[in-house]
Amino acid sequence: MYTFREIWGNGRLIRHLRSAVQNNRTSHAYLFIGGAGAGKKLITNTFAKYLLCSNRGDEPCGVCESCRVFDSGNHPDVIHVTSPKKTLGVDEIRGQILETVDVKPYHYEKKVYILHAAHTMTVQAQNALLKTLEEPPAYAVFLLLAETTELFLPTVLSRTVTLKINPLTEGELCRYLVEKDFMAEEEAAFFAAYGQGRIGHALALLEDEAFRRMREDVLLKMSKLPSMRLSEALLLAKEWEGFKNDPRLLDIIGLWYRDLMIIKAVKDERFLIQKDKKKMLYSADSLEGLAKKAAAVTKAKERLMQNANFRLTLEVMLMELKENEIQ
């Protein structure tokens, strides 16, 4: 649990953190920037555990008392700063940081504050934290997790070391899913592409049975669409009403046409997203015809985002998908 070995990608960032600790050159405040599911929690937790480890190897040792307590989730010198509200306000900063920061660590050399969703900190909260960031006690380390730097005061940014967590490439994420035995390579390619390089996203999708079932169902129907009568095709709008609130429905249909276009245009399976469905991926349409259909899906997606009626929007889309069909 929580070792650098477990972290995929972001090699430079990890080398930086490791050498800072080994050379006793850690900063008092770090700002980790990365999108949802990019691995912010895994990286900051590992770094916190490493900062507190009593053995100074290349990894948190996992056997010293600090590491063991850390893994239990009850480390006395690790404070997770969170908020019950949508923002991290001045009350949380006061109650969870300012009132405790002058108390020395219980057992260890450092006291680590992990600020979750730090990008939601209000201006007042940031100002309240600023003084502590300017003159922190020697033992204190602040790890701020955020999705973007945009909402931070320049004064706060100037007191923190900003480190960007990069999503994995599709290839890296695909390799991760296969090596961790989550799935066979062909299916992994889809989840990797759909997860956009974010392990957290890909894993959440994997565990999402409803998503997998929806995808199977929708792709099967899409493969049969050309042989359906228009009246049958329009019934899909009703049938899919159960997925009404799931924007991924149209993503899946959009990716279907994307892959059909790839096959038409470059005839190279390597570029397919839905490699596991390559046997189904066939269309008699021309490339232009497929492009029009992909555009119809995008249009439907936009309409739904503007709260258009689901059933009607899908019927219009299905009609466009059946238009000028080559049988």
Ligand SMILES: [Zn+2]
């Ligand atoms: Zn240790």
